[in-house]
Amino acid sequence: xxxxxxxxxxxxxxxxxxxxxxxxxxxxxxxxxxxxxxxxxxxxxxxxxxxxxxxxxxxxxxxxxxxxxxxxxxxxxxxxxxxxxxxxxxxxxxxxxxxxxxxxxxxxxxxxxxxxxxxxxxxxxxxxxxxxxxxxxxxxxxxxxxxxxxxxxxxxxxxxxxxxxxxxxxxxxxxxxxxxxxxxxxxxxxxxxxxxxxxxxxxxxxxxxxxxxxxxxxxxxxxxxxxxxxxxxxxxxxxxxxxxxxxxxxxxxxxxxxxxxxxxxxxxxxxxxxxxxxxxxxxxxxxxxxxxxxxxxxxxxxxxxxxxxxxxxxxxxxxxxxxxxxxxxxxxxxxxxxxxxxxxxxxxxxxxxxxxxxxxxxxxxxxxx
Amino acid sequence: xxxxxxxxxxxxxxxxxxxxxxxxxxxxxxxxxxxxxxxxxxxxxxxxxxxxxxxxxxxxxxxxxxxxxxxxxxxxxxxxxxxxxxxxxxxxxxxxxxxxxxxxxxxxxxxxxxxxxxxxxxxxxxxxxxxxxxxxxxxxxxxxxxxxxxxxxxxxxxxxxxxxxxxxxxxxxxxxxxxxxxxxxxxxxxxxxxxxxxxxxxxxxxxxxxxxxxxxxxxxxxxxxxxxxxxxxxxxxxxxxxxxxxxxxxxxxxxxxxxx
Amino acid sequence: xxxxxxxxxxxxxxxxxxxxxxxxxxxxxxxxxxxxxxxxxxxxxxxxxxxxxxxxxxxxxxxxxxxxxxxxxxxxxxxxxxxxxxxxxxxxxxxxxxxxxxxxxxxxxxxxxxxxxxxxxxxxxxxxxxxxxxxxxxxxxxxxxxxxxxxxxxxxxxxxxxxxxxxxxxxxxxxxxxxxxxxxxxxxxxxxxxxxxxxxxxxxxxxxxxxxxxxxxxxxxxxxxxxxxxxxxxxxxxxxxxxxxxxxxxxxxxxxxxxxxxxxxxxxxxxxxxxxxxxxxxxxx
Numbered sequence: 001x002x003x004x005x006x007x008x009x010x011x012x013x014x015x016x017x018x019x020x021x022x023x024x025x026x027x028x029x030x031x032x033x034x035x036x037x038x039x040x041x042x043x044x045x046x047x048x049x050x051x052x053x054x055x056x057x058x059x060x061x062x063x064x065x066x067x068x069x070x071x072x073x074x075x076x077x078x079x080x081x082x083x084x085x086x087x088x089x090x091x092x093x094x095x096x097x098x099x100x101x102x103x104x105x106x107x108x109x110x111x112x113x114x115x116x117x118x119x120x121x122x123x124x125x126x127x128x129x130x131x132x133x134x135x136x137x138x139x140x141x142x143x144x145x146x147x148x149x150x151x152x153x154x155x156x157x158x159x160x161x162x163x164x165x166x167x168x169x170x171x172x173x174x175x176x177x178x179x180x181x182x183x184x185x186x187x188x189x190x191x192x193x194x195x196x197x198x199x200x201x202x203x204x205x206x207x208x209x210x211x212x213x214x215x216x217x218x219x220x221x222x223x224x225x226x227x228x229x230x231x232x233x234x235x236x237x238x239x240x241x242x243x244x245x246x247x248x249x250x251x252x253x254x255x256x257x258x259x260x261x262x263x264x265x266x267x268x269x270x271x272x273x274x275x276x277x278x279x280x281x282x283x284x285x286x287x288x289x290x291x292x293x294x295x296x297x298x299x300x301x302x303x304x305x306x307x308x309x310x311x312x313x314x315x316x317x318x319x320x321x322x323x324x325x326x327x328x329x330x331x332x333x334x335x336x337x338x339x340x341x342x343x344x345x346x347x348x349x350x351x352x353x354x355x356x357x358x359x360x361x362x363x364x365x366x367x368x369x
Numbered sequence: 370x371x372x373x374x375x376x377x378x379x380x381x382x383x384x385x386x387x388x389x390x391x392x393x394x395x396x397x398x399x400x401x402x403x404x405x406x407x408x409x410x411x412x413x414x415x416x417x418x419x420x421x422x423x424x425x426x427x428x429x430x431x432x433x434x435x436x437x438x439x440x441x442x443x444x445x446x447x448x449x450x451x452x453x454x455x456x457x458x459x460x461x462x463x464x465x466x467x468x469x470x471x472x473x474x475x476x477x478x479x480x481x482x483x484x485x486x487x488x489x490x491x492x493x494x495x496x497x498x499x500x501x502x503x504x505x506x507x508x509x510x511x512x513x514x515x516x517x518x519x520x521x522x523x524x525x526x527x528x529x530x531x532x533x534x535x536x537x538x539x540x541x542x543x544x545x546x547x548x549x550x551x552x553x554x555x556x557x558x559x560x561x562x563x564x565x566x567x568x569x570x571x572x573x574x575x576x577x578x579x580x581x582x583x584x585x586x587x588x589x590x591x592x593x594x595x596x597x598x599x600x601x602x603x604x605x606x607x608x609x610x611x612x613x614x615x616x617x618x619x620x621x622x623x624x625x626x627x628x629x
Numbered sequence: 630x631x632x633x634x635x636x637x638x639x640x641x642x643x644x645x646x647x648x649x650x651x652x653x654x655x656x657x658x659x660x661x662x663x664x665x666x667x668x669x670x671x672x673x674x675x676x677x678x679x680x681x682x683x684x685x686x687x688x689x690x691x692x693x694x695x696x697x698x699x700x701x702x703x704x705x706x707x708x709x710x711x712x713x714x715x716x717x718x719x720x721x722x723x724x725x726x727x728x729x730x731x732x733x734x735x736x737x738x739x740x741x742x743x744x745x746x747x748x749x750x751x752x753x754x755x756x757x758x759x760x761x762x763x764x765x766x767x768x769x770x771x772x773x774x775x776x777x778x779x780x781x782x783x784x785x786x787x788x789x790x791x792x793x794x795x796x797x798x799x800x801x802x803x804x805x806x807x808x809x810x811x812x813x814x815x816x817x818x819x820x821x822x823x824x825x826x827x828x829x830x831x832x833x834x835x836x837x838x839x840x841x842x843x844x845x846x847x848x849x850x851x852x853x854x855x856x857x858x859x860x861x862x863x864x865x866x867x868x869x870x871x872x873x874x875x876x877x878x879x880x881x882x883x884x885x886x887x888x889x890x891x892x893x894x895x896x897x898x899x900x901x902x903x904x905x906x907x908x909x910x911x912x913x914x
Contacts (some may be wrong), residue, residue: 141720
């Protein structure tokens with residue numbers, strides 16, 4: 001019994017946080033109006049999205065400033081699915097003179113196929129970009145630049161191929177997984193589906209990061225050059241984690257578009273990519289909890305504050321990011337976990353220093369050079 | 370001459386005519402070196418003598434302009450660092466602690482053990498009794514058994530150096546290169562490090578770069594002196610210590626440095 | 630052929646501006662090793678300075694160039710002193726902090742000038758060479774960018790300041806021992822790099838107008854140009870500016886701007902995969 005107790009005390013603080021957040025989210029729909037449920041469902045999608053970035057940035061040290069591209073691919077694929085149900089050519093295509101659904105959209109008519117592709121396509125896309133960006137000699141920061149350029153170009157691209165994507169206007173009336181003419185899922189049911197998937201994704205990330213793969217990724221972050229000398233193929237691990245991250249980001253997009261019933265170019269560009277970086281930075285990177293907490297917290301704050309400060313909201317975001325970097329570089333959760341850790345190791349050190357071994361240290365008077 | 374005979378045994382590492390130049394500046398020029406199986410071979414020389422560059426060349430970090438490096442007769446010149454580390458089992462501890470800071474001591478050693486260098490291995494890897502035993506063995510060898518769960522960043526400077534050495538041992542290298550293993554350590558720590566190295570020499574061959582003469586005397590079987598990228602002298606410590614050329618160069622440079 | 634030639638002439642303008650702006654990055658990213666995500670915003674600020682000086686105050690173009698340089702250099706130095714200095718050994722934090730700065734600068738300008746502003750052409754007119762019209766301004770920009778390249782090379786290779794900078798970037802601690810104030814060398818260098826971006830923005834202003842969001846496109850463009858050319862190579866930057874500036878403009882003439890961007894992006898990542906050190910490298914230890 002005392003053993004259980006002591007191992008509980010050693011459990012990092014954030015695991016308690018996880019449980020508390022889960023309980024909160026599970027009971028949330030019972031106490032609020034339906035539109036709040038819809039809103040929170042959206043935030044949980046963002047939390048999944050944030051987890052995908054945390055794997056890549058928090059654990060592996062690869063900062064993507066274009067992560068919304070992968071999210072957007074997922075969202076657009078499911079979105080298109082609901083524009084072309086029952087073989088109807090959507091108005092925005094007809095306007096451009098398209099009379100038949102283009103062949104490459106045909107498989108998307110089935111929402112399930114679209115959802116699966118919404119996970120696979122971003123993963124493959126990430127793998128492709130990763131293959132080019134993660135050759136051993138390329139500086140890590142260049143990945144950041146490439147992904148930023150990608151976000152700019154991808155948004156331009158979606159706007160440019162208007163006849164297939166409805167350009168600026170984005171896609172509307174995306175149903176909450178109405179399959180074969182059945183009615184869409186209720187908002188609350190869909191909320192719990194999102195929450196359930198979020199829990200699975202979280203557990204997967206937890207498993208992955210505590211697994212050897214995660215440990216190697218952490219070593220990439222800590223000291224990539226050293227890892228190379230130990231005989232590891234860091235590049236392959238980076239491509240792998242980016243691919244997994246892409247799949248999860250895509251999944252978040254697939255869940256997100258039906259939750260809000262729309263997806264537009266606002267959800268895929270540089271601004272959206274910056275937001276996910278902010279969530280992870282505020283919550284704390286490299287411990288999963290921070291990503292989820294940051295996504296929920298910042299979005300909740302945004303929903304309250306941006307009504308009053310809509311014109312300066314981006315400015316506030318910039319200042320917030322700057323403040324986090326200088327004052328709580330590990331984010332909110334990271335800071336709390338560090339405090340707890342320091343507390344525990346201080347205790348350990350006190351125990352150790354009672355032993356005579358440490359006392360023997362004599363500092364050299366003049367270190368010979 | 371008599372010393373050459375004392376140093377019997379076959380070469381683990383043979384270097385011939387090694388030269389490297391950076392934009393015309395010859396950091397290493399025409400160096401020959403023989404490292405015998407099982408010895409502690411210490412390389413000394415004043416700052417800028419090319420000691421670290423020489424190690425960079427052996428481990429593949431830098432490509433040689435000319436010359437050959439043979440590991441037990443096999444040519445390893447210009448091979449990739451990863452290949453030299455994993456295929457030829459040459460392990461290197463860098464100058465200054467170069468560990469994975471925000472990971473535990475245990476994890477550091479486990480990563481270095483290299484049971485999961487590829488993605489497939491990483492997914493299939495299970496920590497077996499065998500690995501556990503090896504990790505614990507290494508932790509004991511480097512005096513960090515008690516600190517296994519601490520983050521590397523929380524260790525004292527000397528302990529971090531030992532962790533580095535532990536990471537090198539974990540790779541089961543046949544040839545270990547230690548770049549200033551005792552830099553910045555207290556006297557006690559330095560002495561302990563020396564004993565640690567001697568213990569290692571029972572199973573491995575070591576090349577050690579070092580400044581501290583007392584430390585060199587403690588560990589060295591054989592010493593090579595580098596100066597301005599060239600080999601100045603070689604032999605057992607007692608002999609090198611009294612070599613006139615060495616004294617001249619070494620003491621002169623030493624005094625220059627102190628004059629700064 | 631007609632489209633090609635006229636696009637080629639336009640491309641030279643693009644290439645020249647890219648060259649000036651990327652030189653700033655060679656200094657800041659290549660030499661100082663600061664991943665300055667606010668470099669694009671410096672270009673934007675240069676453009677805004679040009680607008681204020683020329684259109685609001687009514688000063689001549691020459692003064693605007695000097696003014697844009699001084700204003701952005703000062704802002705750059707301020708940012709370096711207040712924010713970046715504390716992050717020199719933390720690359721990730723530097724990226725984030727400078728990115729935050731770029732958001733803040735962009736938003737401040739957006740509040741003041743939410744719409745794109747026009748800056749009048751200081752050198753109107755053009756001459757015809759066969760079927761191709763060559764604006765005088767394009768010729769000026771081309772010559773001007775080469776002049777800046779020559780001046781910068783001179784500054785970095787021949788003057789004591791340049792030598793100090795060289796020694797700071799190669800061995801910081803050693804240089805400090807020699808009594809050079811590395812901190813002020815850093816600040817001045819950063820200021821010069823930012824100032825170059827400001828000049829680029831100023832020169833760009835009459836052709837494209839000035840808008841708060843012009844920075845982010847130029848940010849990625851300059852970084853890509855820099856990496857393709859070789860991060861420490863001024864000469865390589867000149868070559869890659871021509872490749873990227875011309876490539877994009879010429880292709881945009883035949884396809885459209887978005888596809889030109891996509892193709893250039895793909896070419897860039899392939900080049901970087903094949904030649905990670907860039908097309909032109911300085912041999913380094």
